Amino acid sequence: MGEHEQVRPLALVGDRQSSDEGASLHQKKRGKKCCAFTVAIFVILVIAIVVVRFTVFRVKDPIIKMNDVTVTRLELTNGTIPKPGVNISLIADVSVKNPNLASFKYRTTTTTLYYHGQVVGEARNGPGHARARKTMRMNVTVDIILDRIMSNPSLNADFISGLLSMNAYTQVPGRMKIVIVKRNIVVKMNCSMALNITNQQVQTQECKQKVDY
Numbered sequence: 001m002g003e004h005e006q007v008r009p010l011a012l013v014g015d016r017q018s019s020d021e022g023a024s025l026h027q028k029k030r031g032k033k034c035c036a037f038t039v040a041i042f043v044i045l046v047i048a049i050v051v052v053r054f055t056v057f058r059v060k061d062p063i064i065k066m067n068d069v070t071v072t073r074l075e076l077t078n079g080t081i082p083k084p085g086v087n088i089s090l091i092a093d094v095s096v097k098n099p100n101l102a103s104f105k106y107r108t109t110t111t112t113l114y115y116h117g118q119v120v121g122e123a124r125n126g127p128g129h130a131r132a133r134k135t136m137r138m139n140v141t142v143d144i145i146l147d148r149i150m151s152n153p154s155l156n157a158d159f160i161s162g163l164l165s166m167n168a169y170t171q172v173p174g175r176m177k178i179v180i181v182k183r184n185i186v187v188k189m190n191c192s193m194a195l196n197i198t199n200q201q202v203q204t205q206e207c208k209q210k211v212d213y
């Protein structure tokens with residue numbers, strides 16, 4: 001739209017060179033064209049302000065969804081008790097939906113795993129790029145220091161109930177880009193989940209999300 005409006009002054013120059021007759025009429029015409037041009041610029045400016053106001057200054061939160069958590073490398077003795085000294089790995093399949101018209105470029109993602117308030121694992125995921133209005137998926141691998149879980153006094157109760165309750169805290173630092181405007185944001189997600197010890201699946205999951213600008 002902006003490009004079309006900018007072409008007009010050039011056409012005006014061409015008009016003036018081609019004809020010297022009816023100068024006053026021409027000036028009137030020119031005045032109207034100039035006026036239309038000014039109005040058009042004004043309208044474009046207003047639209048630009050409105051667009052920026054409703055996108056840059058009212059950024060919709062990216063939607064992060066944990067699709068699946070797979071437990072790999074879990075060695076058990078007698079089917080229930082993990083071997084002492086072994087670590088477990090979790091692979092979290094995460095979707096990041098970017099509902100904005102802006103693209104979201106994120107840096108290294110950090111996920112910390114808590115077991116009853118104690119840090120029992122950490123994971124990092126490489127940088128990436130979520131295009132405007134698109135969803136992207138990634139796998140996050142979390143290594144768990146099992147000895148810390150084993151020494152936690154809450155473990156016995158969790159084993160009796162058959163559910164291992166955990167908290168995963170993820171931070172996604174990144175940058176939003178709308179046309180030429182860039183904004184740094186950090187998406188923070190705190191998920192509480194319960195792992196079923198029998199089938200090693202995530203039984204319940206609840207996430208809270210916050211965006212820092």
Ligand SMILES: *[C@@H]1O[C@H](CO)[C@@H](O)[C@H](O)[C@H]1NC(C)=O
Pocket residue numbers: 077078081
């Ligand atoms: C595993 O079970 C066997 C018998 O089924 C028992 O002898 C052994 O002590 C058990 N091991 C542990 C670590 O509980």
Ligand SMILES: *[C@@H]1O[C@H](CO)[C@@H](O)[C@H](O)[C@H]1NC(C)=O
Pocket residue numbers: 085086087144145146
């Ligand atoms: C488990 O993880 C801890 C901390 O990262 C490490 O020191 C230990 O060697 C690991 N154990 C195994 C069996 O990989």
Ligand SMILES: *[C@@H]1O[C@H](CO)[C@@H](O)[C@H](O)[C@H]1NC(C)=O
Pocket residue numbers: 093137138139
């Ligand atoms: C995540 O892992 C699953 C299974 O290991 C694989 O099928 C999928 O392609 C992976 N996704 C990404 C984005 O790497």
Ligand SMILES: *[C@@H]1O[C@H](CO)[C@@H](O)[C@H](O)[C@H]1NC(C)=O
Pocket residue numbers: 161162163196197198199203
């Ligand atoms: C864990 O999963 C098994 C098999 O799916 C199920 O029978 C059991 O009830 C689950 N445990 C809990 C505590 O929900």
Ligand SMILES: *[C@@H]1O[C@H](CO)[C@@H](O)[C@H](O)[C@H]1NC(C)=O
Pocket residue numbers: 167169190191192
């Ligand atoms: C995550 O939420 C739980 C409650 O659901 C809270 O106890 C914990 O402190 C929170 N963790 C962080 C890092 O905010």
